[in-house]
Amino acid sequence: MSLIITSPLRGWATTLDSVPDPVFAQRMMGDGVAIQPLGDTVVAPFDGEVVTLHDAGHAISLRSAEGAEVLIHIGLDTVMLKGEGFTPLIAMGDKVSRGDPLIRFDLDAVALAATSLITPVIVTNAEAFAISRRTVDCAIGACEALMTLVPVQAEARRRSDDGTVVEQAVTLSLPHGIHARPAARIGETARRFEADVHLLNGDKRGDARSTVALLALGTGFGDEVVVQARGDDAEAALAAIVALLATDMGEGKPAAAVTAAATAAAEPLRVGQIGGIIASRGLAMGPAVRLRQTEIAVARDGASAAEERTALLAARTAARAQIAARADSADGNVAAVMQAHLALIDDPELLAGAERRIAEGRSAGFAWRGAIHDQIDAIRATGNAHLIERIDDLIDIERQLLSALTGTPLGGDALPPGAIIIADDLLPSQFVALAAGRPAGIALLHGGPTSHVAILCAGMCLPALVAMGDALNEIADGTPLLLDAEAGLVTASPTPGEVDAFAARLAQRDARREAAKAAAKNACQTADGTRIEIFANIGTVEDAVLAAEQGAEGSGLVRSEFLFLDRDTAPSEDEQHAAYQGIADALAGMPVIIRLLDIGGDKPAAYIPIAHEENPALGQRGIRVALAQPDLLETQLRAILRVEPAGQCKIMIPMVASLDELRHVRAIVERLRGEMGITTPVEVGVMVETPAAAMTADLLAVEADFLSIGTNDLTQYVLAMDRGNPAVAAGVDAMHPAVLRMIGETCRLATARGRWVGVCGGLASDPAALPILVGLGATELSAVPGFVAEAKQIVRGLTLIEARAHAELALQCKSAAEVRALARAFEETRR
Incomplete structure (x- = not known):
C-alpha cells in the first residue's frame, strides 16, 4: 500500500538540503521536500484530519486515514510574525479532502518579514512511513504528486475465502x-x-x-x-x-489528458475542414448559402453639374431615410451602427469630394464612389488595422446611395431556414437585412474580429468565423456545414458520426440555455457558495434593458465612447447625463461602472486633435487623451456625478499605466464632488489593460476602489500582436498562458490589498474561460448582455476548489491551444 502526497502549494520543488535552517536540512523533524512558493494558498495534500494548527497560522499538521503525518511549515522564522499575514481557513480537528484550502497568506508581506519563504513539507512519523519517490528540482502545481509514501512494515491484507x-x-x-x-x-x-x-x-x-x-x-x-x-x-x-x-x-485530475488533448488540437486540419478567427462564439449546423454582391455600374461622365448635384441629393436623401428607418426600428448594437452610417452619409469630406468631381464633369455615381475611395485609401494609409476594419462601413454607404441612385436592388434571394452564410465579406446593412431570415451562422473569407459585423453577430449570439481565406471559395452552395465557432473551424460535408456528435453538442447547449434562462434572475454563486457577480458590458440604454432581462447584476463596463464617436462636436454635459441616467434607471439601482472616454488609437474623434502617430496603440490612448483634454474630462465627470441615486455609478479609468494617472483623476473627482455638494462617496477604479498596470496591481489597489481587467487590449500588449491585424490575429488569444498568468498575478496582488478584481474584456464572454477566470480569483465577470444568463449558469456549476485546480493546470500549459484543449476536456467531464 502506498500513499501519494500531493503538493500543498504552487511553486518550485527542491530538496530539504536547500533549506537554510539545520532543523529541516538535517531532517531533525523528518524527511520530506521543500517548496519555494509562487501561490498564496496552502491546500490539503491528501484526505485526512487537521492534527495541529499553530496559533501563528504559519504551520499545520495533518494525518491521513493510513496514519501518515505531514507537517507544512510556511517560510522560516515566520512564527515571529505572530499570525500577521496568515489566514487559517480551517480549524484543528477538521476533516479535509485533497485540494481543500487550509491557509491563505500574504505572499509579499511574509516575504518581506521572514528569513525565507521556502516551505518544508515533512513526514513526521518516519518510523511508520518511508518516502519511495519524490518530485524535486522542477516547477510544481498545487495538487500535483510531490511524494509517495510506503509503510515501513506493511501488514498483510486479509483476504476472504468467500468465492462470491x-x-x-x-x-x-x-x-x-x-x-x-x-x-x-x-x-x-x-x-x-x-x-x-x-x-x-x-x-x-x-x-x-x-x-x-x-x-x-x-x-x-x-x-x-x-x-x-x-x-x-x-x-x-x-x-x-x-x-x-x-x-x-474531481478537480485537477486530468493533467495527463492535457497533453493528449493538446496533441490532438495541434494536428493538421483534415480534408474538408477550414480554420478561421472567431468573431462570435457558438455552434451552427446547416447548408451553405453563398452571398454574392450585386455589382452596381455607374457612368464616368455626367450631364450638367446641376443635374448631377440634384441626382446625388435625391439619392442621398433616399438612402438616408432607409438607414434612419433601420435605426429607428432597431436597438442596441444595430441601432448604434446605423447611427454611425447616418453620420457617414452626411460627412462633409465625402460630400466635398463628390462635389469636386461633379464640378469636373463626372456623374453623381462616379463622384460618390470616388469620394468614398479617397477616404478608404486614406484609412489604409494609416496602417491601423482597427480603422481598416471600418472600411466596410464606407463601402456600405457607397452601395446604399448608389442603389438609390441607379435603382439597382441590393437584396438577394430569401435564405433557406438555418442557412450558414458564406461570403467574401459582409456589410452591416447586408447583415441587418439577412438577420431577418434567421441564419444559423456566418463564415467570411475576409473580415476581422472587431468589425461592425462581428459586433452585430456577437450581440445576436450568432456564431461567426472570419478571415477564413481562399479555401472558403471551394465550398459549393448547399454543402452541409458544421460551423464550430468555439474551436474556430468549419467542417464541410461531415460524416454521419460527426453530424451526430455535433447535434448532441447543440442539444446540450440548448438545454443549458433553457436552464440558464429559467434561473437568470437569481443571484450568482458557485456550487460551494462563493459569490461571483455577473455583470454586462453595455453601450446604450437598449443594451442595459437587455442586460437586466438576462439577469445581469449590474454593468461592469459602460462604453461611454458611444456618445463621443461619429460626430463633429463633443456631447454636452446634459446629453451625457441623460444617457448615463437612462442606463442607471434601466438597471434599477444595480451598480453601473462607466469607463471614462477611451478615445485614440482605433477610436479617433474628429474634434479631438491627435497628431499622426507611428504606432497609435502605444500613443495617445485612453486616460492619456482625457488628461490632455481637461475640459472634456471634467464635463464627463460632472455628467456622471449628476446621476441619481448618487454612488450608483462608479468611475473606471481606461489604459492606466501609472499610479499618478489614478491620483490625478481621483483628485478631480473629489474636487468636483465638493463643488457640486455631493456627500456620497463615488468609487474610482482602474482598467487593467497594460502589463504595467497588471504588475503594479498591488500599488494601484492601495488607492483604487476596484480593478477590472480589459482582456482585449491586455492580450495584444502582452503578446505584442495587434488584434486587428489579420496577419497575426489568429495568434491573439487571451487564453495564452502568458495572459492568464498576468490575470492571475493581478488578482493575487489586488486581493492581497483587499480589492476585488473583475474582468470586463472579451474573455468574460468566453464560456471556456469562465472556470479559469474564477479559479484565478476574479469575483466579477462582465459579459455581453446575451451571454449573461449562460455565464451565471456556468459559474453555478463550479466549486471554487475545482476552478482553482483547473486554473493552476491552465497556467502550466505551453500555449493557448493547450489551454483550450484543457478547457474542452474540463467541460466534457462536466456534461
Whole structure:
C-alpha cells in the first residue's frame, strides 16, 4: 500500500538540503521536500484530519486515514510574525479532502518579514512511513504528486475465502480514460476495503490497487469497463468504485489528458475542414448559402453639374431615410451602427469630394464612389488595422446611395431556414437585412474580429468565423456545414458520426440555455457558495434593458465612447447625463461602472486633435487623451456625478499605466464632488489593460476602489500582436498562458490589498474561460448582455476548489491551444 502526497502549494520543488535552517536540512523533524512558493494558498495534500494548527497560522499538521503525518511549515522564522499575514481557513480537528484550502497568506508581506519563504513539507512519523519517490528540482502545481509514501512494515491484507463475485458494468466519464491520476484515486478507494477488486476492459484485467495494471487496461472516454469484487465487503467496494468511475474524479485530475488533448488540437486540419478567427462564439449546423454582391455600374461622365448635384441629393436623401428607418426600428448594437452610417452619409469630406468631381464633369455615381475611395485609401494609409476594419462601413454607404441612385436592388434571394452564410465579406446593412431570415451562422473569407459585423453577430449570439481565406471559395452552395465557432473551424460535408456528435453538442447547449434562462434572475454563486457577480458590458440604454432581462447584476463596463464617436462636436454635459441616467434607471439601482472616454488609437474623434502617430496603440490612448483634454474630462465627470441615486455609478479609468494617472483623476473627482455638494462617496477604479498596470496591481489597489481587467487590449500588449491585424490575429488569444498568468498575478496582488478584481474584456464572454477566470480569483465577470444568463449558469456549476485546480493546470500549459484543449476536456467531464 502506498500513499501519494500531493503538493500543498504552487511553486518550485527542491530538496530539504536547500533549506537554510539545520532543523529541516538535517531532517531533525523528518524527511520530506521543500517548496519555494509562487501561490498564496496552502491546500490539503491528501484526505485526512487537521492534527495541529499553530496559533501563528504559519504551520499545520495533518494525518491521513493510513496514519501518515505531514507537517507544512510556511517560510522560516515566520512564527515571529505572530499570525500577521496568515489566514487559517480551517480549524484543528477538521476533516479535509485533497485540494481543500487550509491557509491563505500574504505572499509579499511574509516575504518581506521572514528569513525565507521556502516551505518544508515533512513526514513526521518516519518510523511508520518511508518516502519511495519524490518530485524535486522542477516547477510544481498545487495538487500535483510531490511524494509517495510506503509503510515501513506493511501488514498483510486479509483476504476472504468467500468465492462470491459481484460485478457491474460502468461507462467511463473520464475524458481520456484511466491514466495515472485517476488510477491513483481508484487505488486509494479500493484500499479502503478488504475485498479484491479488479477492472476488466475487453480481455484485459487489472487489479484496482495497482496503478500500472489500471494503466495497462488502455481505456478511453466512453469505454465500458466491468468492475468485479470478491470478499466480505464486496458489495460496498463495488458500489464505491462504480460511483467513482462514473465521475470526472474531481478537480485537477486530468493533467495527463492535457497533453493528449493538446496533441490532438495541434494536428493538421483534415480534408474538408477550414480554420478561421472567431468573431462570435457558438455552434451552427446547416447548408451553405453563398452571398454574392450585386455589382452596381455607374457612368464616368455626367450631364450638367446641376443635374448631377440634384441626382446625388435625391439619392442621398433616399438612402438616408432607409438607414434612419433601420435605426429607428432597431436597438442596441444595430441601432448604434446605423447611427454611425447616418453620420457617414452626411460627412462633409465625402460630400466635398463628390462635389469636386461633379464640378469636373463626372456623374453623381462616379463622384460618390470616388469620394468614398479617397477616404478608404486614406484609412489604409494609416496602417491601423482597427480603422481598416471600418472600411466596410464606407463601402456600405457607397452601395446604399448608389442603389438609390441607379435603382439597382441590393437584396438577394430569401435564405433557406438555418442557412450558414458564406461570403467574401459582409456589410452591416447586408447583415441587418439577412438577420431577418434567421441564419444559423456566418463564415467570411475576409473580415476581422472587431468589425461592425462581428459586433452585430456577437450581440445576436450568432456564431461567426472570419478571415477564413481562399479555401472558403471551394465550398459549393448547399454543402452541409458544421460551423464550430468555439474551436474556430468549419467542417464541410461531415460524416454521419460527426453530424451526430455535433447535434448532441447543440442539444446540450440548448438545454443549458433553457436552464440558464429559467434561473437568470437569481443571484450568482458557485456550487460551494462563493459569490461571483455577473455583470454586462453595455453601450446604450437598449443594451442595459437587455442586460437586466438576462439577469445581469449590474454593468461592469459602460462604453461611454458611444456618445463621443461619429460626430463633429463633443456631447454636452446634459446629453451625457441623460444617457448615463437612462442606463442607471434601466438597471434599477444595480451598480453601473462607466469607463471614462477611451478615445485614440482605433477610436479617433474628429474634434479631438491627435497628431499622426507611428504606432497609435502605444500613443495617445485612453486616460492619456482625457488628461490632455481637461475640459472634456471634467464635463464627463460632472455628467456622471449628476446621476441619481448618487454612488450608483462608479468611475473606471481606461489604459492606466501609472499610479499618478489614478491620483490625478481621483483628485478631480473629489474636487468636483465638493463643488457640486455631493456627500456620497463615488468609487474610482482602474482598467487593467497594460502589463504595467497588471504588475503594479498591488500599488494601484492601495488607492483604487476596484480593478477590472480589459482582456482585449491586455492580450495584444502582452503578446505584442495587434488584434486587428489579420496577419497575426489568429495568434491573439487571451487564453495564452502568458495572459492568464498576468490575470492571475493581478488578482493575487489586488486581493492581497483587499480589492476585488473583475474582468470586463472579451474573455468574460468566453464560456471556456469562465472556470479559469474564477479559479484565478476574479469575483466579477462582465459579459455581453446575451451571454449573461449562460455565464451565471456556468459559474453555478463550479466549486471554487475545482476552478482553482483547473486554473493552476491552465497556467502550466505551453500555449493557448493547450489551454483550450484543457478547457474542452474540463467541460466534457462536466456534461
